[in-house]
Amino acid sequence: MPAVLSEAFVSPAAGTVPSALAVEALSLSFGGVTALSDISFAVAPGEIRAVIGPNGAGKSSLLNVVSGLYQPDRGRVWLGGHSFAAVPTDRLAKLGVSRTFQNLALFKGLSVLDNVAAGLSHRLRAGLFAQVIGLPAARRERAEGYARAEELLAFLHLDGVRDRPAGTLPYGMQKRVELARALVARPRLLLLDEPMAGMTLTEKRDLSGHIRAARDDLGTTIVLIEHDVGVVMGLSDRIAVLDYGRLIADGTPDQIRNDPVVIDAYLGVAHDLEAGEGI
Numbered sequence: 001m002p003a004v005l006s007e008a009f010v011s012p013a014a015g016t017v018p019s020a021l022a023v024e025a026l027s028l029s030f031g032g033v034t035a036l037s038d039i040s041f042a043v044a045p046g047e048i049r050a051v052i053g054p055n056g057a058g059k060s061s062l063l064n065v066v067s068g069l070y071q072p073d074r075g076r077v078w079l080g081g082h083s084f085a086a087v088p089t090d091r092l093a094k095l096g097v098s099r100t101f102q103n104l105a106l107f108k109g110l111s112v113l114d115n116v117a118a119g120l121s122h123r124l125r126a127g128l129f130a131q132v133i134g135l136p137a138a139r140r141e142r143a144e145g146y147a148r149a150e151e152l153l154a155f156l157h158l159d160g161v162r163d164r165p166a167g168t169l170p171y172g173m174q175k176r177v178e179l180a181r182a183l184v185a186r187p188r189l190l191l192l193d194e195p196m197a198g199m200t201l202t203e204k205r206d207l208s209g210h211i212r213a214a215r216d217d218l219g220t221t222i223v224l225i226e227h228d229v230g231v232v233m234g235l236s237d238r239i240a241v242l243d244y245g246r247l248i249a250d251g252t253p254d255q256i257r258n259d260p261v262v263i264d265a266y267l268g269v270a271h272d273l274e275a276g277e278g279i
């Protein structure tokens, strides 16, 4: 895909707008194993985009390239109009990108509020010394950070558990705390790595609602890897499908659901596509 196509969308209302994320001809191998092979697609601002595919298809590798943990062998990543051969992880926050990981990574002994406020630690301008001895600028910054964390807790209906040690909450709620922490800096692009893994249907339904609210009310563009096809169909605007490192389809849930190549490679007949409808 030529760069000029992948870096921007033509919006009828706003003319040409930069995509929130675009990847262009990405390839990545580990020894003899091809994890990503010539992957190109773009995500429009405000979109909820799922990436699905069988185990080993390259989903995590893709997210790791986009967040700078892996450097691709070839190709480029576009983030809000900037293009990278290797995404600089230390600039991710400045680029307005935030991500969560597959496994819970909360400070279990700290309160929910402290955990969410920790999502702003990279933004502290006052130096560590000023923070430690509590200079006024540092105190002000800390107070502002906590105010933002409180806002996010209210937004995600976590204010009732703000003082609880995060590790004592039910699993589904801990995943919501992770979402709050990833959102507290108000990223333009949020990458979610299997946010619903291990959840009950009720927890999935709950978290889907919160993810949708983040897009609708905060304007966050969301890219998520998810195995539950029912959830994906109900939640996403568009879906990219990977198989053996190749992009085999990219379209709306209806297009993906009816794509014979996707059905052959992934959906088959075993998946209950209707399970998550309406989530």
Ligand SMILES: Nc1ncnc2c1ncn2[C@@H]1O[C@H](COP(=O)(O)OP(=O)(O)OP(=O)(O)O)[C@@H](O)[C@H]1O
Residues within 6 Å of the ligand: 030, 033, 034, 035, 053, 054, 055, 056, 057, 058, 059, 060, 061, 062
């Ligand atoms: N750090 C690594 N070292 C070696 N091989 C890797 C590494 N990361 C991924 N791979 C390989 O790249 C391929 C794609 O893996 P990846 O984890 O991206 O797939 P996935 O779609 O996320 O799978 P899953 O759904 O099981 O998490 C696999 O063959 C995997 O074994």
